Amino acid sequence: MSDKPARIPYYPGCTMKTKALGFERSAMDCAEIIGFEMDELKDWNCCGASYPLTKDNLMGLTAPTNILVEAERRCQKEEVDPNLITLCVFCYNTLKRTEYAFGQDKKKLETVNAFLDRKYEGSIRVVHYLEYLRDVIGFDNLAKMIKTDMSKYKVAPYYGCLLLKPQKEIGLDDPEDPVILHNFLDALGCKVVDFPAQVDCCGSYLVMREPKKVSKLSYDILADANEYGAETLVTACPLCQSNLDQSQSDKVQFADLDGMPVLYFTQLLAVAFGLDTKTHKLEEHNIDPRPLFEANGSDSESK
Amino acid sequence: MTKCTEDNKPIMVGDRTIPPPDARYITISIMGQPYEVPETLTILKAMEFVGYQFTRGCGCRGGICGACGTFYRIEGDHALQTGLACQTVVEPGMILAQVPFFPSNRASELDLETKMPADQQIATMYPEIFRCVGCGTCTRTCPMDIDVMGYIAHFKRGDIMGGAENSFDCIMCGLCAARCPANISQFNVAMTARRIASARLTPKSECTAARAEQVRSGRYEPMLAELCEMSKEDLKTLYVEREREPDLAKPGEWMPEDQTKL
Amino acid sequence: MLINPVEKDQKRIRELELATGETISDCYQCGKCTAGCPASMDMPPSVIIQYLKLGQFDMAKNAESIWSCMACLTCSERCPKNVSPAAIIEGLKNLHLRDMDPRVNLETMDRDFLARSPQMAIISGFRKFI
Numbered sequence: 001m002s003d004k005p006a007r008i009p010y011y012p013g014c015t016m017k018t019k020a021l022g023f024e025r026s027a028m029d030c031a032e033i034i035g036f037e038m039d040e041l042k043d044w045n046c047c048g049a050s051y052p053l054t055k056d057n058l059m060g061l062t063a064p065t066n067i068l069v070e071a072e073r074r075c076q077k078e079e080v081d082p083n084l085i086t087l088c089v090f091c092y093n094t095l096k097r098t099e100y101a102f103g104q105d106k107k108k109l110e111t112v113n114a115f116l117d118r119k120y121e122g123s124i125r126v127v128h129y130l131e132y133l134r135d136v137i138g139f140d141n142l143a144k145m146i147k148t149d150m151s152k153y154k155v156a157p158y159y160g161c162l163l164l165k166p167q168k169e170i171g172l173d174d175p176e177d178p179v180i181l182h183n184f185l186d187a188l189g190c191k192v193v194d195f196p197a198q199v200d201c202c203g204s205y206l207v208m209r210e211p212k213k214v215s216k217l218s219y220d221i222l223a224d225a226n227e228y229g230a231e232t233l234v235t236a237c238p239l240c241q242s243n244l245d246q247s248q249s250d251k252v253q254f255a256d257l258d259g260m261p262v263l264y265f266t267q268l269l270a271v272a273f274g275l276d277t278k279t280h281k282l283e284e285h286n287i288d289p290r291p292l293f294e295a296n297g298s299d300s301e302s303k
Numbered sequence: 304m305t306k307c308t309e310d311n312k313p314i315m316v317g318d319r320t321i322p323p324p325d326a327r328y329i330t331i332s333i334m335g336q337p338y339e340v341p342e343t344l345t346i347l348k349a350m351e352f353v354g355y356q357f358t359r360g361c362g363c364r365g366g367i368c369g370a371c372g373t374f375y376r377i378e379g380d381h382a383l384q385t386g387l388a389c390q391t392v393v394e395p396g397m398i399l400a401q402v403p404f405f406p407s408n409r410a411s412e413l414d415l416e417t418k419m420p421a422d423q424q425i426a427t428m429y430p431e432i433f434r435c436v437g438c439g440t441c442t443r444t445c446p447m448d449i450d451v452m453g454y455i456a457h458f459k460r461g462d463i464m465g466g467a468e469n470s471f472d473c474i475m476c477g478l479c480a481a482r483c484p485a486n487i488s489q490f491n492v493a494m495t496a497r498r499i500a501s502a503r504l505t506p507k508s509e510c511t512a513a514r515a516e517q518v519r520s521g522r523y524e525p526m527l528a529e530l531c532e533m534s535k536e537d538l539k540t541l542y543v544e545r546e547r548e549p550d551l552a553k554p555g556e557w558m559p560e561d562q563t564k565l
Numbered sequence: 566m567l568i569n570p571v572e573k574d575q576k577r578i579r580e581l582e583l584a585t586g587e588t589i590s591d592c593y594q595c596g597k598c599t600a601g602c603p604a605s606m607d608m609p610p611s612v613i614i615q616y617l618k619l620g621q622f623d624m625a626k627n628a629e630s631i632w633s634c635m636a637c638l639t640c641s642e643r644c645p646k647n648v649s650p651a652a653i654i655e656g657l658k659n660l661h662l663r664d665m666d667p668r669v670n671l672e673t674m675d676r677d678f679l680a681r682s683p684q685m686a687i688i689s690g691f692r693k694f695i
Contacts, residue, residue: 014684018422018461045437045456049685050692053636053655055586059484060692063437066452090685116439165638175642201603201637208669208678208690210633217603242683423680426687430671430679433687434695459684 005031008132009071009084010038013091014046020088020238022281026266027087027129029280033145033273034137038085041070049090051097058112064098065112069120082123085132087266089237093162093170095126100169128163130180130236130265131172139187147274150189152296155268156230157181157192158221160240161201175199181234184265188272197224202243211247215254218247222260232292234265245286261289271298329395332378346373346388346399359403366390372446372476375399385444385478405477407488413495415502422461424499429492432458434485441479441489447472451479451489458496466493467500526564574622581617585656589617591646598640598650606630610640610650617653631657632668632694655693662695669694 016024031038045066052060068084075082086092102109102122113120133142164175173180176199185192200221203214222244225233235241245262248254267280271293282290322341329342333350340349347361362370371388378396388401410428417424425432432455441451449472457466470493480488517523533541546559559565582589592614599609608616608630616624625631634654641649661667669690679687 012460014456014460014688016460019683043450043453045452046435046459046684046688048437048692049689050636053649053652054584054659055652056584057659059436059438062439063435066437066439088685090689117443161637161639165642167642201635201639203603204635204637205686205690205693206604206633206635207682207686208674209694213605213633238683239685239689242686419680426684427676427679430674430687430691433684434691459688461684 006036007039007080008036008127009074009080010040011044011047011067011071011084011086011091011095012040013049013086013088015090015238016088019242020264022279022284023087023238023241023264023266026264026270026275026277026280029275030266030269030273033275034133034142036132036137041067041074041084043070047091047094049094051094058108058115061098061101061108061112062116064095065116065118065120067095068098068124069116069118071124072120075124082125083127084124085127085129087129087236089128089160089163090239092126092128097166097169099124099126128172128236130163130184133184134180139183142184143187143189146187146189146272148272149297150272151191153188153190153268153292154193154229154231155185155190156195156225156228156233157185157198158225158233158235158240158244158262159199160235160237161199161204163236164199181236181265185234185268188269190268193225193228193230195225195228195230197221200224202240204239204243207239207243212253214243215247215250218244219250219253219257222248222254223257226257226260230260232261232263232268232289234263234268236265238264248287259287261285261287261292263289274298329393331393331395331397331399333399334401340393342393342395344393346375346386346391346393346397347371349393350388350399350401360388360401362389364389367474369474369476370404372405372478372481373399373401374478374481385446387446387476390446405481407477407480407491408486409488409491410495413498415499420461421463421496421499421504422458425458425463425492425496428495429458429487431485431487432492435459435487436485438484440482440484441487444478444482446476446478447474449473454493454496455487455489458492463496464500464504467497467504470497571620574620577622578617578620581622581653581656581660584659585649585652587649587652587656589614589648589653592618592644592648593646595645597643597645601639601643603637603639604630604633604635606633610654613657614648614650614653626657626660628657634658636693658693667695671695 012024028038045063047067048060048063050060071084072082084095086095109120109122133139159178159181164170164173164178167175178199182192182194197220201217202221203217207214222233233244235244241262241264248259262285267277267282270277270280282288322343326341326343328339330337331340331349333353333355338353340352344352347357347364351357360371362368366387366389373386373388373391375384375386376398377384377394378398435452435455437452439452442453445451449470454466454469457469473490473493475490475494477490479490483489530538546561548557578589594611594615596611599611602610608628613625613628613631631654634651636651638651641651644650
């Protein structure tokens with residue numbers, strides 16, 4: 001690890017600045033410990049939170065392209081590696097699929113450039129924070145930085161959909177049988193609760209029109225994790241966190257399930273590092289995770 | 304058609320337009336008709352030169368009121384252009400079809416007393432901002448060079464103050480809303496955000512509030528009454544002989560000799 | 566039910582394929598997409614595609630089920646013929662949306678939802694429903 005922390009251009013996304021602020025704060029606090037800095041892009045716009053599934057829709061690429069142009073300009077100016085790190089899985093998926101599309105189809109890139117009157121050259125590589133931990137830091141090295149005894153925590157890794165699919169374009173891990181979050185939790189020293197519903201969809205944007213369906217899908221995931229012995233879930237997606245956490249207020253659907261806290265993986269990492277979690281918005285969770293931290297130990301004294 | 308004298312010099316029929324003697328004339332199209340106008344005129348003046356009278360879509364004539372937002376094309380060029388009619392000079396082949404204003408969406412009620420966070424207020428009043436596709440057409444359209452897409456992006460991510468500040472130069476011409484494929488009336492969202500920012504997000508000036516309270520308490524009434532009683536000569540003397548804080552005095556360092564009125 | 570592929574419908578299916586980049590005739594109805602779909606559709610993905618294969622365009626286009634797709638991409642990942650039912654369904658939804666036939670009304674939607682939801686839910690929802 002060099003003396004100066006590596007500064008990586010960072011794209012937050014709209015949700016990260018409001019409803020998922022705790023995710024960002026915990027991620028940045030942990031990055032400081034690990035030895036890198038997430039350097040937010042100066043001018044950025046919403047990514048659109050939606051990669052167009054039909055080939056004829058280029059309008060859905062305009063927003064991600066603006067972001068990639070900004071990142072490219074920044075990396076060229078500062079002469080750093082053209083990486084863009086993300087936390088929000090929707091942003092990661094949208095930007096990564098755009099990167100892939102432009103890599104495959106130069107004509108598409110030219111068309112979007114002409115429309116936007118910009119010159120994106122296609123150099124940016126979109127990276128997820130978890131990917132950075134796995135490929136650059138290494139989970140073995142991460143394990144050496146852990147300060148808290150996490151062995152009492154029974155944590156289920158919940159992957160959701162957009163972190164992994166489509167595999168050909170995202171290429172992070174196997175969508176049917178992923179291990180990246182498992183290995184992350186292993187590095188922390190938690191008991192990893194493998195459960196079948198870990199790649200099932202939470203309902204995503206359907207919460208806008210069919211909240212009951214989302215409630216049911218969330219219940220199926222949480223009940224499954226509970227059955228396999230989990231006391232909490234970790235996720236990387238603010239929409240998954242919102243659906244799984246908020247739907248637990250549906251007392252009819254969740255009649256037989258006690259509240260199970262749903263954490264962002266960096267919020268748990270912060271606990272593992274023995275950091276002060278006051279600014280990580282734990283109090284804004286619907287199911288409060290703090291009693292769990294009290295019970296299982298959350299500071300470096302416990303190691 | 305332009306009225307001409309017998310020796311084919313165009314007669315000015317418009318308002319206050321005096322073209323230079325050697326001004327060249329160019330052909331432009333206004334509302335589907337060709338006209339010869341001096342090339343030095345703005346769109347507004349050119350239309351008035353040929354006899355149009357503006358009762359709408361015209362205001363300060365100084366580029367700051369936003370009334371004369373204009374779409375135009377240049378013959379032979381596929382691109383649609385925008386500008387302010389009072390600021391944009393005519394070009395050969397310009398095609399004009401003036402629109403007095405563009406119908407926009409404005410949320411009906413703004414509650415400045417609410418406790419609802421500002422970002423939620425904007426989200427509930429103008430949910431269409433979440434339809435923005437980031438195409439940037441608005442930014443390219445804006446005659447004031449504002450990054451319109453940029454300030455909408457600020458609002459989407461809850462930064463109402465940032466968006467309010469970045470929209471400051473807006474003159475409410477409405478050209479951005481006219482072209483937005485997501486049907487956002489950006490300038491109305493920005494105006495609402497600026498009002499919310501001033502009323503709710505900007506720190507209140509405590510010294511102003513304190514002074515206002517002093518005024519309300521009647522502290523200055525006796526002094527005003529005294530001044531009203533004085534003769535003109537005494538007032539003049541009082542004014543000329545008044546104590547003045549030196550221009551470069553450091554704040555808080557200078558005090559007048561007569562401190563009874565402070 | 567009389568199966569009667571109409572020429573007009575064949576043309577619309579062809580246009581759908583061009584718009585989505587999918588080849589509907591590749592599907593051999595194995596049913597893996599339906600088996601993996603979490604949306605509890607009345608007309609599941611493989612059935613939508615079968616209607617299209619049989620030339621019954623309006624049955625597919627007007628199915629309410631297409632609005633329950635949550636773009637989880639399980640169907641696309643598992644299809645042994647690399648067909649993406651999710652893309653076909655989005656193509657059908659786009660036909661409605663581009664014809665000013667949305668499923669969410671900005672004016673009447675729940676204000677509380679707008680205030681308390683993470684922006685990504687609102688933004689992606691609008692992309693799919695308006």
